[in-house]
Amino acid sequence: MKQFLASISMLAVLAAGTAAQADITIGVNLSSTGPAASLGIAEKNAISFGPSVIAGQKVHYVIYDDATDTTTAVQNVKRLVSENKVDVLIGPTTSPTSAAVIEAVAASKTPMIQLSPGPATISATDEKRKWIFSAPANTTIYGTAMINHMVKKGVKTVSVIAVDDAYGEVSTAAYKTLSEPKGIKTLTIEKYKRTDTSATAQVLHAMQGNPDAIFIASSGTPAALPHVALIERGYKGKIYQSGGAANAEFLRVGGKALEGSFMLAPPVVVGEQLPDGYPTKAEALKFIKAYEAKFGPRSMFASLAWDALKIVEAAVPKALKKGKPGSEKFRVALRDAIEGTKGLKGAGSVFSMSATDHSGVNQLGMSLMKVENGKWKLEDHAEFK
Amino acid sequence: MDFQTILILAQDAITNSAIYALLALALILVFGVTRVIFVAQGEFVSYGALTLASLQTGVMPGTVWLLLILAFIAACMETARLLVSGARHKLPGALATILAPPLAIAALVKICTPLHLHLGWQLILTMLIVIPLGPLIYRVAFRPLADATVLVLLIAAVAVHFVLVGLGLLFFGAEGVRTPPFSDAQFTFANLNVSGQSLCVYATTIVFVAIMAWFFNKTLYGKALRAVAFNRNGARLVGITPHLAGTFSFALASAIGCLSGLLIGPITTLYYDSGFLIGLKGFVGAIVGGMASYPIAAAGALMVGFSESFSSFWLSGYKDVVVFTMIIPVLLWRSLTTAHYEEEE
Known part of the structure; x- marks a missing residue:
């Protein structure tokens, strides 16, 4: 036993x-x-x-x-x-x-x-x-989605305001290599620090020559600082945010100033708004x-x-x-x-x-959203048929 | 560059310099009375704004816990000191003065936080939480070292700075905040839009500078503080307690820092670590004033604000390089033109 x-x-x-x-x-x-x-x-x-x-x-x-x-x-x-x-x-x-x-x-x-x-x-x-x-x-996928939308909307001149770190550098570099072949002219590239108390000077310089669009390359809540300053200084053109700030904190900090601006993000952020048949919608x-x-x-x-x-x-x-x-x-x-x-x-x-x-x-894997009433709205997505 | 741009840049510069000037005032005050180069001054700025933001979202701010913990440590230190010196009968009174106010404030915050009070009340609540931190930090970190050299005090101040920044990240997280403005008013002067908030900043700075000037020149207590700043031993001989003066100067420093944070919170996004750079720019202003003169320090702060604003316009990537490089000719000029005398210890 x-x-x-x-x-x-x-x-x-x-x-x-x-x-x-x-x-x-x-x-x-x-x-x-x-x-x-x-x-x-x-x-x-x-x-x-x-x-x-x-x-x-x-x-x-x-x-x-x-x-x-x-x-x-x-x-x-x-x-x-x-x-x-x-x-x-x-x-x-x-x-x-x-x-x-x-x-x-x-x-x-x-x-x-x-x-x-x-x-x-x-x-x-x-x-x-x-x-x-x-x-x-990667930043090339992000950049391509943005440039495609700029071309669609007839944007010819762009100023860049980038945060002074590795993310800002990489995003700006991707933007530059992609925008030149499409005939988009870059007026100036301005830098600011994450902890700066003011971006007014950079914003004023970026607004000189009245660009059709301004691209803000920054991640998280620091992306809101130049954005709010642009609206305060009465900028009327299009504002594009790189995908680094697609979160609720950014919406909270930016508030009303963000209305009508564009943000890059993977389509999952606006999953419900994707057209039926979009390859990633079901998942x-x-x-x-x-x-x-x-x-x-x-x-x-x-x-x-x-x-x-x-x-x-x-x-x-x-x-x-x-x-x-x-x-x-x-x-x-x-x-x-x-x-x-x-x-x-x-x-x-x-x-x-x-x-x-x-x-x-x-x-x-990339889409473009618009801020409407403090919420993300799907503005543009890749061709899928 | 047209006239309009220059005006806007100048306005931006003045707003920032007003804050730098306030911080320079606090730095000079603390240095004069306690010989501490208070590196952590900027942390009160971010603590002020972040505490208000926490109250706004109805969350108990982490600074309340810091207040209670600091009070507890201070109480332990005070108990040890009184027991060693044999003054046991003073113990209950001393403990009550150290522990009662923080506990009362914590209870008040606990009651008020879920009520979503009007902005004005929240501002007062924020000041109540942040201002006692100054004297408590003095009690815990600097009072035991009161007779140490300037270098030792500076190292202690750097340590306090790192502790406060680390705790800031723990309490408030890595994301930034923007607090609501005191007023939404917009004024237009000759095509120049000035926000009500910037006017608040200017007014507060002017009022504060005026109050400080009055306080230090006209009141007995202010004169006593100046006496400590001028000669510690001499002041002690005529019956002024340097510890009380130190406590008071740190209370003023945290009040000025907190107020600065509340003032610029609506103008910019503040993070747990924003305060250091703001404080450093105030420090450049204070250096220009030789760590002694309030009006020259204010002028120095203006210089920092203007060079920052205009260099951001032309050379945005090198802005901070320009601002901090300016300190070299200033130091050269000061060391060549001012007479030196060794402080008797």
């Missing part, structure tokens, strides 16, 4: 052991505290919607917080790959933390889907960066319904984490044919499968990756 019990418990241990061997582990590292907390918290919320079973395999999630700190992000990723033996990584939240973890990720041969954009970190031809994918649209509505029922107002950042999970979910069955979860073979196969993602309809975008495009977001 004793022997029988012992053999049963042995069997149970063995069974548990093999099951754990075959389980898929997803490592998540986000900035749910620190300066990028408003992004990281939304992303962490969305991870809770992740599937518990993919293709018959149980899925484990290990979630760490890097406090928007590059050193902590690297430590977290090292722990995830060595201790937790994760098969795929989701995160980090910000561009600096994403750039910091590349070495650790490549050394462990683990595919990673980062939730920050950045052409600097994505290049499939690079031996290290071939492990890195990104879920959000966007699914995301909005699930997220708003549980966590309150939608967040485009949450949709990034949602989509990253979708990409993993679609890639895992292909990779399972090549190797067992937990092995290097499986991770390599998973990387190849993610790179082979074609026409995957996510909540924020339609993803089609390739060896040279590790973001996979195309123009379908």
Whole structure:
């Protein structure tokens, strides 16, 4: 009898052991505290919607917080790959933390889907960066949607007011390369600091020569400062905001001054207003319904984490044919499968990756909104038929 | 560049310089009385605006907790000091004066926050929360070091600055706020639109400078403060308590900082870390005034405001470089023209 019990418990241990061997582990590292907390918290919320079973395999999630700190992000990723033996990584939240973890990720041969954009970190031809994918649209996608709308509206001259940081630089650079071939003339590029108390001087300079439109390249609530100053100084032309400020705080701080201005954002922000048949509409509505029922107002950042999970979910069955979860073979196969993602309809975008495009977001993942009565209204979207 | 543009730039410059001038006043006052170069002066500006914004949304501002925690630490320090010096009988009175006002204010805020009071009451509530922070910070961080060198006091001030900025992020988050203006009025003078809020800023600065001038020249208490600023030991000999003077100067500093924050809150977006740069520009003004003269410091603040406004127009990317580079010729000029004397310690 004793022997029988012992053999049963042995069997149970063995069974548990093999099951754990075959389980898929997803490592998540986000900035749910620190300066990028408003992004990281939304992303962490969305991870809770992740599937518990993919293709018959149980899925484990290990979630760490890097406090928007590059050193902590690297430590977290090292722990995830060595201790937790994760098969795929989701995160980090910000561009600096994403750039910091590349070495650790490549050394462990683990595919990673980062939730920050950045052409600097994505290049499939690079031996290290071939492990890195990104879920959000890059500045070129944003810029193209804006320039297309400017051309449609007959805008010929533009002044740029950019915040004096990396985001402002990258957005302005993308705008410049895209606007010149379309014959749009840039009158001046003004800079201001996030903590400035006044942008009146920059606004006055930008208004000289009465440009058809003014492009404000800034993220978060700092984007409101030059915008409000433009209205105070009686600017009557079009104002375009880069996508960095599409949140409720920006609407609150900008108030009435924002009426009639344009904002770039992934179409998920105005999911309900998308025309029927828009490729991302169904998934966007699914995301909005699930997220708003549980966590309150939608967040485009949450949709990034949602989509990253979708990409993993679609890639895992292909990779399972090549190797067992937990092995290097499986991770390599998973990387190849993610790179082979074609026409995957996510909540924020339609993803089609390739060896040279590790973001996979195309123009379908970008729309232009207008502020009307303190709310976002869909103004322009990509052709989809 | 036409005349109209120059006028608008000048108006913008005057509005900003008025705030820098107020902060320069506070910096000189604190330095004169306690020899502390109060780097954290700007934090009261952001605390003021952010506390008001919290009250507006009906949320209990985090600064109330800071107030209570500081009061608690101050009470512990005071208890230790009185027990060591053997003045046990003074303990209940001392604890009551330290703990009672913050507790009363916290209770008042707790009651008033959900009521969504009129803007004027919220302004008063904000001042009530932020102003006691000044004396409490003095009690906790600077009074134990009162006889240390200027350098040690400066290092303590830098530490206080970092603590306050970190707590600001914790209390209010990373996003900025814009508070409602005191009045929506718009006035037009010769094609120039002037908002009622800017007029409030000018009026407050002028009134404050006038009150300070009156207070320091006409009242006994003001004269006592000046005496401490002039010669600490001498003042002590004639019966003026430097600690009381220090407490009072920090209360004035936090009052000026908080008021500045309430004044510019509707004009610009303020963040948890905005205060430092504003304070630094006030500091440039104070340096021009040699950390001693109020009128020259006000002129220095005007100079900062104007160079900032006009350099933003022509060279927006290098604005702060221009403003802070200006300090070099000023320092050169001052060190060449003023006589030096060592402060007797």
